[in-house]
Amino acid sequence: MAFVQLLISGISLGCIYALIALGFVLIYKATETVNFAQGELMMLGAFGGLVLMMWLGWSFWLAAPVAVACMFLLGIGLERAVIRPILGQPQFTVVMLTIGVGYTARGLISMIPEIGTETNSLAVPYKGEVIDIGGAVISLEQLAIIGMTAVLCGLLYLMFRYSKLGVAMQAASQNQLAAYYMGIPVRRINGLVWGLSAAVAAIAGLLLAPITFVHANMGFIGLKAFPAAVVGGFGSLPGAIVGGLVIGLVEAFAGFYLPEGFKDIAPYVVVLVMLVVKPNGLFGGSMRKKV
């Protein structure tokens, strides 16, 4: 039954990667920039939930949506304050900028008295409960991650497929100029996309919190979501989900079957192989730039 347990833990870890990678891809498609602070946004979301629960004494079910909503607003604010002024500059510039944002977020969080430098546990209602399925012991926290990711993907799919906002976002990501001519407020849409991806990151943080604890450096897991985004193809939303699952499963199985040390670098080996074999990823289109 070790196999089933590995499978479940790999999928649940993969779902976290998938959610963070989803944030990368949303932002990349909208503004053609890569947000290196995505992991830190996740960390901020988890800390938001923690602060609301610890200091204000709210229940998890109230604190979690409020934390996600706050992160949505923070994402919009971030786009307005630092990203919009340098749109149109080379990608490298934005990479450096978001690395700066990540540093600042990490530093500010560790300045919070009492909880900033500690590893805190988030008291979710379902913490520590396990289910026994035919001999395999599966924790409810992992099932919550998988279930929530599935629901979120469904909601995002419905939004992009049927809502006016979702269609506008798709149009803006395909061709900003044409979308602008069609009367779509591209700037506002870009802000909303940043908000959306910050909110998704916050959800990932709240889901991950019961497993890894909440601490200032938990955002480094975002670095493992890059391989997920690349494996799926950087410009594809379903690709991000699949890529996340692939990376999660590879990591879980490498940790069990391969010698010690392979667990941490397995995702990076996979992504290097992927870049050599198929640089556009599983779901990425292969087109050449026209002059």
Added chain:
Amino acid sequence: MRFIFKTEYGQDIQLVKHSGQAFWYGLLVLVMLAAPWWAGEYFLSQISFVLIYAVAGLGLMVLSGFTGLASIGHGAFLGVGAYVQAVLSAAGWPFPLTMALAAGLSAAVGVIVGLPALRVKGIYLAIATLSFGFIVEEVLARWESVTKGNAGMSVTSPQFFGADLGSSESFYFIALGTTVLVTLAVLNLLRSATGRAFIAIRDSEISAQSMGIHLAGYKTLAFALSAAIVGLAGALYAHKLRFISPDQFGIVQSIDLLLLVVVGGIGSVHGAFLGAIFLITMPQMIAVGKDYLPPAIGQAAGLQAVVYGVVLMAFVLFEPMGLYGRWLKMRTWLQLFPFYRKGMFKRQKSYAKSERLK
């Protein structure tokens, strides 16, 4: 203001443009040569660190500043250089030989990393180098028979046929010599056909390709040269620290190097030096400034990260040409006084840089 009338081609590419430059750089060399006599023990060691980071910054500058290839894994090359130096010095090899080998092996590793770089660009390349950085760090930690793993290894002082060059003065001169040689090499590279090909690739790959520049070859060469220079810096770094462990060469080091390049001024040789000075003096300035802040902020663990992050953001937003760009503006302001206009260095929007495929 000085006007140079160019009457022949040689004037375009000569290293020293006019007598003023010859005077000031000559003075700088003299002051640096005399440093052991005017600087104290602590200050001398800080200058050595600045020189080491300047060499590393030059290495990254060749790749990111002049060839336009982003790398978030350069800490790994520093690590390769440092470990080669540590292992060979322990075996008693003379330091010029070990440093050459450190640079050579680092370059070989750079070629290997450059291979995926031939097919990918932009953000994919950044991620490839990031992945590579993690893998090297893990290899250094696990290859215990050579690197002694996470426990780290101590580094002997530089050897030269029986002579032990362990004193801080002699190390300073080794670092200074290396820095001068590397700087001259990079300057020479930039005025040669190879360097111009690098810059052409940075400005537009497609134009460069249509001018007959072999992209794959030049990109690999850029990776190899950059890795070799950073490997040299790593060799010096190992001797300076006297104790190395794999976690010194991880993602944090790579981002520090990027910070150096961006803050100093991307695409300028001066920038590498200014960035190195910034990177070394920043922690000291924070330590001094701490005491004037309220204790809740001043003593917090995250202060340094916040300052780094904010400085990085401020430079990207307001001074994209870095410290060197700021110096250029100040100099122009003084030279043209009172005719300096605000728009002279205005940043152009460059929508053509889009990497989107359609």
